[in-house]
Amino acid sequence: IVPVTINILSEQPVEATVDRPTVLISHQWANNYPHMLLETMSRWWAEKEWPPDSDILWETPLPFMQQMAELSGRHRRLVSLPAPRTLYRELWVPTMLCPYGHSRREVEYLRSGYDQIVVPPVPPYEKVYISRRDAKTRRVVNEKALSDALEPMGFTGMTLGQATVAEQISLFRHAKVIIAPHGAGVSNVIFCKPDTVVVELVPQGYQHPMYGYVAAWSGLKYGRVVRPDSGGKEHDMTVAVEDVTRALKELGV
Secondary structure (H helix, E strand, O other), X not given: OOOOOOOOOOOOOOOEEEOOOEEEOOOOOOOOHHHHHHXXXXXXXXXXXXXOOOEEEOOOOOHHHHHHHHHOOOOOOEEOOOOOOEEEXXXXXXXXXXXXXXXXXXXXXXXXXXXXOOOOOOOOOOEEEEOOOOOOOOOEOOHHHHHHHHHHHOOEEEOOOOOOHHXXXXXXXXXXXXXXXXXXXXXXXXXXXXXXXXXXXEEOOOOOOHHHHHHHHOOOEEEEEEEOEOOOOOOOEOOOHHHHHHHHHHOOO
C-alpha cells in the first residue's frame, strides 16, 4: 500500500466535494455481473488497509452488487459518484489481482472467500442446464430439442435472469453437472465444488477463454462445444445434441 497525493488541475469547476474516505473498486464493466463477480470483488483484497469508516464507490450500485457485498460480509456503504466532477479528499484505489484478465491468484482469493458464504438451500439439482431464453444474445435456437434430450438424463432446465445472487450460489454449489451457453451465468462456476463437470456452449463467432481458465483454476472438469452462430450482435446458435452428449461422455458423465 503506497499513499500518494495527486493534484488534478482542471479548468472545469468542481461540482461536489467528498470529505469521507472513499474506496474506488468500480471500473468500466463493473455493472456487468461476471465482471463484478470475478474482477470487482477481487479488489477487496486490500480491505484491511482501508480506513474503517470508508465508503465504497461503485459507479451505479445495482441490487446484485449490494447482495454480493452483504453475502460476503462486507457491510460498508456503497455510494455512487455524486457529480461528474467530484473532488475526493481521500480516495483509495486498490489494484486488481490481475488487471485486464484473470489469474490463478485472483480465483483462489475469490474462492477462499466465497466458500465461506452461507446461503439458504435451493432444491439440490445435481444436473442443470442453464437456459438463455430470457436473454437477447447467445441463445440456443433448438433449445427444446436439446432440453428434450437432456431431461431423460436427469437434467433440470433453469434460467437465472430473476434469480438472486444467493440462489445462484446455492444452485451452482450443489450441482454436479452444468451445461450452459456462454454468458453471465457461467461466471457462477466460481462457486462450484472441485470436480464439478461444466460444459460450455460457445458461439463460433463469440469465443472467450475466461470461463475455461476459471474452471481450471477451480479444479473443475471443463469442456466446451463450439458451434456456428447467426453472427451480428446476437450470436444465436444451433447446438447438435450429439456434440453435447459426446462432451459429457468425455468428461466422465
